[in-house]
Amino acid sequence: MLFVTALLVTAGVIFSRYKYIRRNIELGKSWKGEHNPAERLRLMILIAFGQKKMFARPFVGLMHFVIYAGFLLINIEILEIVIDGITGHHRIFAPLFGATIYQILIGFFELLALGVLTTCIIFLIRRNIVKVERFDKPEMKGWAHLDANLILIFEIVLMFFLFTMNATDSILQMRATDLVNNMDAAHYKVFENTPVRFLVSQALIPLYDGLTTTQLVLLERAAWWFHIVGIMGFAIYVTYSKHLHIFLAFPNVYFTRLQPKGEMNNMPSITKEVKITMGMEEPAADAGMEDEIPSFGAKDVTDLTWRNILDAYTCTQCGRCTDVCPANMTGKKLSPRKIVMNVRQRADEIGQRMDEMGEYYKPDDKMLYGDYVTKEELMACTSCNACVEACPVNINPLEPILEMRRYVAMEEADVPDAWKAMLTNVGNNGAPWAFAPTERFKWADEMKNQ
Amino acid sequence: MSEETLRIPTMAELSAEGKSPEILFWVGCAGSYDDRYKAVTRAMIRILNKANINFAVLGTEESCTGDPARRAGDEFTFQMQAAMNIEVLNNYNIKNIVTACPHCFNTLKNEYPELGGNYDVIHHSTYLQKLINEGKVKFGGGEFKGKRITYHDSCYLGRANDIYEAPREVLEKLDAELVEMKRCKSKGLCCGAGGAQMFKDAEKGKKEVNIERAEEAVAVRPDYVAVGCPFCMTMMGDGIKHFNKEKEIKVLDLSEFIVGAQDL
Ligand code: SF4
Ligand code: SF4
Numbered sequence: 001m002l003f004v005t006a007l008l009v010t011a012g013v014i015f016s017r018y019k020y021i022r023r024n025i026e027l028g029k030s031w032k033g034e035h036n037p038a039e040r041l042r043l044m045i046l047i048a049f050g051q052k053k054m055f056a057r058p059f060v061g062l063m064h065f066v067i068y069a070g071f072l073l074i075n076i077e078i079l080e081i082v083i084d085g086i087t088g089h090h091r092i093f094a095p096l097f098g099a100t101i102y103q104i105l106i107g108f109f110e111l112l113a114l115g116v117l118t119t120c121i122i123f124l125i126r127r128n129i130v131k132v133e134r135f136d137k138p139e140m141k142g143w144a145h146l147d148a149n150l151i152l153i154f155e156i157v158l159m160f161f162l163f164t165m166n167a168t169d170s171i172l173q174m175r176a177t178d179l180v181n182n183m184d185a186a187h188y189k190v191f192e193n194t195p196v197r198f199l200v201s202q203a204l205i206p207l208y209d210g211l212t213t214t215q216l217v218l219l220e221r222a223a224w225w226f227h228i229v230g231i232m233g234f235a236i237y238v239t240y241s242k243h244l245h246i247f248l249a250f251p252n253v254y255f256t257r258l259q260p261k262g263e264m265n266n267m268p269s270i271t272k273e274v275k276i277t278m279g280m281e282e283p284a285a286d287a288g289m290e291d292e293i294p295s296f297g298a299k300d301v302t303d304l305t306w307r308n309i310l311d312a313y314t315c316t317q318c319g320r321c322t323d324v325c326p327a328n329m330t331g332k333k334l335s336p337r338k339i340v341m342n343v344r345q346r347a348d349e350i351g352q353r354m355d356e357m358g359e360y361y362k363p364d365d366k367m368l369y370g371d372y373v374t375k376e377e378l379m380a381c382t383s384c385n386a387c388v389e390a391c392p393v394n395i396n397p398l399e400p401i402l403e404m405r406r407y408v409a410m411e412e413a414d415v416p417d418a419w420k421a422m423l424t425n426v427g428n429n430g431a432p433w434a435f436a437p438t439e440r441f442k443w444a445d446e447m448k449n450q
Numbered sequence: 451m452s453e454e455t456l457r458i459p460t461m462a463e464l465s466a467e468g469k470s471p472e473i474l475f476w477v478g479c480a481g482s483y484d485d486r487y488k489a490v491t492r493a494m495i496r497i498l499n500k501a502n503i504n505f506a507v508l509g510t511e512e513s514c515t516g517d518p519a520r521r522a523g524d525e526f527t528f529q530m531q532a533a534m535n536i537e538v539l540n541n542y543n544i545k546n547i548v549t550a551c552p553h554c555f556n557t558l559k560n561e562y563p564e565l566g567g568n569y570d571v572i573h574h575s576t577y578l579q580k581l582i583n584e585g586k587v588k589f590g591g592g593e594f595k596g597k598r599i600t601y602h603d604s605c606y607l608g609r610a611n612d613i614y615e616a617p618r619e620v621l622e623k624l625d626a627e628l629v630e631m632k633r634c635k636s637k638g639l640c641c642g643a644g645g646a647q648m649f650k651d652a653e654k655g656k657k658e659v660n661i662e663r664a665e666e667a668v669a670v671r672p673d674y675v676a677v678g679c680p681f682c683m684t685m686m687g688d689g690i691k692h693f694n695k696e697k698e699i700k701v702l703d704l705s706e707f708i709v710g711a712q713d714l
Contacts, residue, residue: 262610263560267525271565274529297523326640326663331656380653383521383645384605389636402523409523418650419522427527430513430534431479432649441509443481443488444458447495 003085003228010232017239021313024351028306034258041254043394048253053392063119067155070112071246077109081228091169091190099191107199110166114200117159120152127152134319137328139338144317147241154237158230165223166201168208168216175213184217248314249393255307256394261385264402269294297406300368301346304400311395312343321387321397327380334380336387336397342372343400369404378404379416456499460509461542471506473577474539476549476558479514480680486687487680490550493705494574496714501586505548511538515557522646529565532557536567550574550705552606552679553644559611573607575617575678575704582623591625592711597673599626599707602663602686603638604679617678620704624711629670639663641689643681664689668699675701 033040046052051068055061080093094102127135127148135148172188173195190196197205208216238244275281298304321336322328328335346368354361369378378401387397409415415423422432430437464471475498481491498505516531539547547569549555559571572580581587599621607613614635621628633639642652642659652658664686667675675690677683687701702710 260556260560260611262556262606264520266561266564267529270525270529274526274533277530278533280533296525324637324639326642326659327653327655330642330652330659330662332653334653376653379650380655381645382605382640382642382647382659384640385609386605386637386640389609402521405521405523406525407523410525415522415524416650419646422646422649423519423522423524423527426514426516426519426531430531431483432514432518433479433483435483437513438510440482440512441460441507443477443491444507444509446488447458447492448456 006229006232007082007085010235013236014239017236020351020355021239021244023354024347025306025309025313027302027347027350028304028309029302031255031305031307033255033307036258039258040256043256044250044254047392047394048249051392053390053394056390056392063122066112066115066119070116073112074109077106078228078231081224085228090187094190094196099194099196103196103198106166106196110163110198110200113159113162117156120155120159124149124152124156134323137319137322137335137337139335139341140317140319144242144341147243148317151237151241151243154230154234158227158234161223161227161230163201163204164208165220165227166198167204168211168220168223170195170197170202171205171208171211172213172216172220175216184213242315242317245314245316245393248310252310252314253394255310257307257396257399261388265399267296267406270296295407296410297408298369298400298403299407299411301343301350303407304343304368304403308396308400308403309343309347311397312340312347314393315340315344315395316393317341318392320390320392321395324386324390326382326384326386332377332380333374334377334401336401339373339377339400340395340397342368346372369407373404375408375414378408381405456495458495459506461506461511461544462509464506465542470543472504473506473546473548474542474544475505475507476547476551476554477507477512478549478551478554478680481550482512484680484684487683487703490680490683490703490705493703493709493714494550496709497578497581497587497705500712500714501581503581503586508538513538515554517553517557518646518649520557520561521644522649532562532565532567536562536565539567539569544569547571548574548577550678550680550703552604552610553681556606556610573611573613573616573678575607575620576613578704578708579616579619582620587708587712589623589708589712592713594624594626594674594707594711597624597626598629598671599624599674599676600629600631600667600670600672601634601676602631602641602667602682603635604677604682605638605640605644607678608638609636617676617704621676621707624707626674629672631666631670633666639666641679641682641685643685648681648684658689660685660689661692664693668693668695672699674707675699676704676707677701678704 051061051065054064080091083092084090097105126132169188172184173190176185176189176195208219211219238246272281276283295303301309315337317337319337322338325334325336349366353364381398381401383398383402385398425432425434429435431440459471461474475494477491480487513535514531515535516528519531520528547558549558549571552573555571555573558567558569562569578587601617601621603614618628639662640659641663667686668690675686677686683701683703690696690699690701
């Protein structure tokens with residue numbers, strides 16, 4: 001009963017978090033990518049499921065893969081625990097598979113769990129003692145740093161409970177064959193006359209062997225509860241954390257932008273204006289009557305597309321993008337990871353405000369550009385696409401940067417002076433430099449006269 | 451080849467004669483005005499002449515593609531440029547365009563279609579590779595034989611448009627030793643000029659991007675740094691100078707290697 005309640009509460013919280021995040025993502029403008037489901041599926045299988053890009057750094061890729069595989073497969077074990085919890089059975093899958101196979105199966109999971117445990121410890125050391133440079137950037141202070149550590153510690157604790165649970169269970173099973181009449185004994189007597197020990201947790205048996213049966217039962221139950229409640233807590237925590245990527249990586253990769261990376265998105269509203277200016281199209285009869293003046297570029301997350309916001313909620317803050325950013329590595333303020341994190345922070349801020357104010361919602365006077373992202377950051381981007389290439393979950397940090405630049409250039413007319421001069425030259429002379437258009441073909445004369 | 455026979459036909463001339471070229475050679479702003487990069491334009495003209503290609507240029511009818519304006523955020527200026535260029539190109543019924551500038555290439559190829567300009571656009575690296583494969587351009591190692599050459603991937607060719615092999619294949623024909631920098635191909639490092647950075651000072655930092663990149667180039671001790679982009683050429687050239695290596699390490703465009711090897 002208690003278990004079912006816990007399960008329902010977890011499901012409820014996760015569902016409300018799902019609705020909240022979905023609504024926040026939908027704060028963005030519409031986006032319609034190229035219709036190519038086959039290619040999208042291929043990318044999802046290769047990059048999200050197959051983790052292709054993670055292996056750009058083979059060693060880290062392998063360690064991450066251990067955690068990932070552990071997570072995927074341990075779900076089978078969790079399924080058993082959940083069914084046990086609901087029905088009051090113990091190890092319900094065991095009779096199904098038979099002692100030997102069940103033992104091998106759980107042994108295999110334990111091996112994965114050991115891998116997860118070891119990897120998490122290595123990752124903790126790497127983050128806090130070895131000091132990998134990309135984990136040490138300004139945007140990684142505070143919550144981002146804590147979040148990363150918490151999740152690692154969380155996983156270590158969960159794995160520890162799993163081993164304790166299995167070890168005490170093994171001892172109880174051994175004793176159960178002797179104590180046939182005891183109620184607990186009946187509970188732990190999963191296999192007729194063949195108590196099972198598991199590959200890894202049997203190493204812990206000597207540690208607990210001295211305990212009385214009652215103590216063991218208590219410990220086994222406690223470990224069982226901590227393990228499963230821990231997993232429920234973990235599932236909820238994930239929705240607040242950068243670890244949302246374990247779910248969102250899949251849809252996010254599916255919705256990859258498929259255009260050539262160098263192609264900047266078109267702005268149809270401007271195409272119309274240009275045609276009118278060039279006399280190729282008549283202005284609409286009701287021009288000037290529209291009460292809504294279109295704004296250009298992005299000032300807030302609501303000016304970005306939902307794909308950009310989905311990107312932001314998917315970000316793992318791994319910093320691979322920032323690591324390869326030419327602006328960042330030469331000491332400029334721009335960090336593509338920070339831009340992506342800012343988009344999420346801002347979407348969260350608006351979302352929370354909407355929830356708090358309900359139908360009385362009023363926008364605040366903050367904006368993504370200005371309050372989170374500065375002009376200095378935006379202006380430093382060379383649009384080199386290194387960040388886009390590097391992201392293991394196909395996030396595109398460049399798109400929001402360029403959209404905000406459009407805001408700076410077209411709404412604020414506030415680009416650096418050198419750019420103002422370049423833009424005037426392009427407009428007046430048809431070249432970014434101040435040369436007369438009539439001189440454009442001089443190179444040919446020079447060549448002929450050589 | 452005597453200079454009198456060098457053809458530089460313009461579209462206006464050709465269409466007055468009722469002729470149309472096989473390809474339009476899009477020269478670009480750097481190719482037209484930048485003193486160093488004009489040499490690349492000349493090299494391309496020599497190669498096109500030598501290979502007997504039926505080509506033309508726009509001459510004064512060409513204008514900036516608008517790439518730097520768009521990257522700087524000024525969509526209006528970009529689209530004005532695009533509309534004017536598309537009008538000219540469509541009037542001449544242009545089908546095939548070759549350009550030596552990856553920025554022109556990317557814009558013409560990927561961004562003009564949505565504005566009504568549909569052309570088959572090829573970067574000169576791919577085009578030169580094609581001419582070589584067809585046997586229209588022949589050259590041996592010449593002065594480059596046995597020399598060390600490192601190729602710098604430009605972002606707008608590589609990551610932006612997935613062209614990594616064509617430039618390398620052209621260089622392979624030189625009988626030289628091709629060495630890769632630590633960061634190359636899809637992991638290549640920007641020269642620092644893309645996204646309209648060419649036209650303003652860098653933001654405050656501890657280093658310029660082109661210095662970082664040139665350092666990497668110098669580290670592989672090349673005799674030549676090969677480039678396929680006007681901005682990369684400027685940036686790498688300045689970077690090499692920064693390390694006082696301009697005597698030992700020359701920065702050349704792909705087309706200049708061909709012209710040099712062939713002694714055109
Ligand atoms: S595209 Fe911009 S943000 Fe991304 S790596 Fe290049 S310079 Fe940095
Ligand atoms: S955008 Fe991608 S590469 Fe950058 S920190 Fe987020 S997950 Fe990592």
